[in-house]
Amino acid sequence: MSQFSRVLALVVDDNHYMRVIVCTMLRAMGIVHIREASDGAEALEIVRDWRPDVIITDLVMETIDGIEMTRLIRTGSDSPHPYVPIIMMTGHTDRNHVIAARDAGVNEFVAKPLTARALIDRMKSVIDNERAWVKSTAYTGPDRRRKRANDYKGPFRRASDKAMMG
Numbered sequence: 001m002s003q004f005s006r007v008l009a010l011v012v013d014d015n016h017y018m019r020v021i022v023c024t025m026l027r028a029m030g031i032v033h034i035r036e037a038s039d040g041a042e043a044l045e046i047v048r049d050w051r052p053d054v055i056i057t058d059l060v061m062e063t064i065d066g067i068e069m070t071r072l073i074r075t076g077s078d079s080p081h082p083y084v085p086i087i088m089m090t091g092h093t094d095r096n097h098v099i100a101a102r103d104a105g106v107n108e109f110v111a112k113p114l115t116a117r118a119l120i121d122r123m124k125s126v127i128d129n130e131r132a133w134v135k136s137t138a139y140t141g142p143d144r145r146r147k148r149a150n151d152y153k154g155p156f157r158r159a160s161d162k163a164m165m166g
Contacts (some may be wrong), residue, residue, distance in 0.1 A: 004123065008033045008050070012043040012057035012066065013089075018112075022056055022089075025116050029123065040064030044072060051081050054126055056119075059090035059097060066090070067104045074105035074140045082140070083133060085126035089114055105141025107131070 009031050011022045019036050026034055035050060037043035039061045047055075055073075057066040064072070066088055074082050088101045091112040101109055108122040131142040 004030045004127070005032065007031050007054060007123075007127065008035075008052045010035050010037065010043060010046060010050075010052040010055045012037045012040065012055060012061070012069070014038050014058065014061040018058065018114075022114065022119070025114070025119050026056075028116065029120060040066065040069030040072075043069055047073065047079075047081050047084070052084060054085045054087065054123065056087045056089060059088055059092055059101065067100050067106075070101070070104040070106055070141075085130075085142075087119075087122045087126060103139065105139070107142050 004026075009026050011019050011026070011034060013019045013022065016038070019038075023034050023036065035046055035052070037046055040057070041064045043055065043057065044064070046052075057069060059066040070086050070088070073079050073084065073086070076082075085107045086105070087108045087110060088106040089110045089112055090097060090101075093109075093111045098109055107126045110118050110122050134141060134143050
């Protein structure tokens with residue numbers, strides 16, 4: 001049995017062929033519970049009735065794009081599943097898009113053309129290495145820090161950092 005066999009995955013992309021490719025990769029990983037949406041609005045409706053363990057979404061889509069969908073899932077007053085891991089996939093990998101996705105609360109970012117290895121690595125990351133959650137007036141999403149620098153000498157601004165430092 002695959003480590004992913006019980007995972008519920010939602011694939012969101014306005015390109016039908018890209019959804020087919022991603023779903024094929026997910027099935028090859030052993031994921032059998034997959035739903036698809038062709039845009040962010042359809043994805044939000046699915047999330048209201050079905051709680052996926054992970055959402056894999058395109059960035060650029062009509063109606064509601066991946067960044068806006070992520071914001072609505074993370075901070076919407078009626079969001080039924082704000083903590084779901086979200087993997088953003090896109091061909092738009094310039095710094096501004098990556099920062100916008102990160103700031104919206106995306107857990108992982110993967111560039112198109114998508115490879116099976118990249119998707120597996122991101123899936124393992126969001127499932128096996130769940131990051132702490134941050135909720136503030138300016139940001140809601142996974143802790144953006146990926147590593148702890150033991151030699152860091154600057155100010156610690158989070159209560160959890162101060163508690164760890166004694």
